[in-house]
Amino acid sequence: xxxxxxxxxxxxxxxxxxxxxxxxxxxxxxxxxxxxxxxxxxxxxxxxxxxxxxxxxxxxxxxxxxxxxxxxxxxxxxxxxxxxxxxxxxxxxxxxxxxxxxxxxxxxxxxxxxxxxxxxxxxxxxxxxxxxxxxxxxxxxxxxxxxxxxxxxxxxxxxxxxxxxxxxxxxxxxxxxxxxxxxxxxxxxxxxxxxxxxxxxxxxxxxxxxxxxxxxxxxxxxxxxxxxxxxxxxxxxxxxxxxxxxxxxxxxxxxxxxxxxxxxxxxxxxxxxxxxxxxxxxxxxxxxxxxxxxxxxxxxxxxxxxxxxxxxxxxxxxxxxxxxxxxxxxxxxxxxxxxxxxxxxxxxxx
Amino acid sequence: xxxxxxxxxxxxxxxxxxxxxxxxxxxxxxxxxxxxxxxxxxxxxxxxxxxxxxxxxxxxxxxxxxxxxxxxxxxxxxxxxxxxxxxxxxxxxxxxxx
Numbered sequence: 001x002x003x004x005x006x007x008x009x010x011x012x013x014x015x016x017x018x019x020x021x022x023x024x025x026x027x028x029x030x031x032x033x034x035x036x037x038x039x040x041x042x043x044x045x046x047x048x049x050x051x052x053x054x055x056x057x058x059x060x061x062x063x064x065x066x067x068x069x070x071x072x073x074x075x076x077x078x079x080x081x082x083x084x085x086x087x088x089x090x091x092x093x094x095x096x097x098x099x100x101x102x103x104x105x106x107x108x109x110x111x112x113x114x115x116x117x118x119x120x121x122x123x124x125x126x127x128x129x130x131x132x133x134x135x136x137x138x139x140x141x142x143x144x145x146x147x148x149x150x151x152x153x154x155x156x157x158x159x160x161x162x163x164x165x166x167x168x169x170x171x172x173x174x175x176x177x178x179x180x181x182x183x184x185x186x187x188x189x190x191x192x193x194x195x196x197x198x199x200x201x202x203x204x205x206x207x208x209x210x211x212x213x214x215x216x217x218x219x220x221x222x223x224x225x226x227x228x229x230x231x232x233x234x235x236x237x238x239x240x241x242x243x244x245x246x247x248x249x250x251x252x253x254x255x256x257x258x259x260x261x262x263x264x265x266x267x268x269x270x271x272x273x274x275x276x277x278x279x280x281x282x283x284x285x286x287x288x289x290x291x292x293x294x295x296x297x298x299x300x301x302x303x304x305x306x307x308x309x310x311x312x313x314x315x316x317x318x319x320x321x322x323x324x325x326x327x328x329x330x331x332x333x334x335x336x337x338x339x340x341x342x343x344x345x346x347x348x349x350x
Numbered sequence: 351x352x353x354x355x356x357x358x359x360x361x362x363x364x365x366x367x368x369x370x371x372x373x374x375x376x377x378x379x380x381x382x383x384x385x386x387x388x389x390x391x392x393x394x395x396x397x398x399x400x401x402x403x404x405x406x407x408x409x410x411x412x413x414x415x416x417x418x419x420x421x422x423x424x425x426x427x428x429x430x431x432x433x434x435x436x437x438x439x440x441x442x443x444x445x446x447x448x
Contacts, residue, residue, distance in 0.1 A: 019407065019444070020397040038392070053393075
């Protein structure tokens, strides 16, 4: 789920179930009512065919398109499973990018009525070597450069991070500096399990990454990454976010390990760095400090644009916590939801 | 007149209450009923049959006159009781949750 930066009332959401498949919904009134775009009963004859807002059809015309690698090393055809992330355009409320599983990038230019693949990504020469992470081969992060409309960053578990500088036609892997001991070649061009990337709009060349293990920073648009885990007690985790007004203030929620997805010692702690990494402080006020064994998923953290910068995150135990003061103190906003997959902040005028 | 009963999630998605009443031209088959349903409620495209393969989604089944027709050919004629509107065409989601 995500709202448009240029129209606060416009929100896009993706639902998926084994019963009814992929469903895209759109709200034009800040979430009060929802509709399937393109699902009108009596479509305008000049409009795109109705009912295709849920159709994510891989482009088979782009070359070279390949199969990808399955868990057991065999080749596997690309099969659409679900939308993992929706990223509305920074300038056009009708334009949205969708990151899907099996990893591919789609775009709509008509408010979600129909979607086209940007197949240059999946057609990258390394495509046949991409392999799924434990959660499936998902394209989960899409970052749009506010200063360069042609530049987009994406990340795939477990192929790694990629960047386009021509609006999505061609892509390059940006994984230099990453070291992943769990793959055959720890410094390979692709194959890294990137969990999330974040950027501050004022400094779009500076990227922060929560990798499977390791928190990383790049100061040159992903050309080279350096580890900034510093004094963290563990650097495994999923989400990473940047303060709305301080480009060097970063938030993560470390988990114990790759096989134990819960906070170290049962203490739920957000870690904040005000120095763009390396020096981290635990934020605990208002968060459970004993017997807490929830996880925080990669899309379940967000900041708001208010002066004091609200920070929010949701847990697999169904709690959503919020901070009104950049993380100094936290309160429970709601505590009995199903596992929280996505948290987004949208600011409305009073 | 064909009567179709949707699972509750699809009723919400299609903004309908109760049964759906459809006029279906030609032979009354699974395929012609579903085609007519999707033409009238395009938001249901892809939710009952896969967008690309047009195959029934695995967690949905089709029942008529207390018989499960899910595995039958989509082009076989449906019973007269459905064609005449006496009996509904049921689209049923598999039970989940234990």
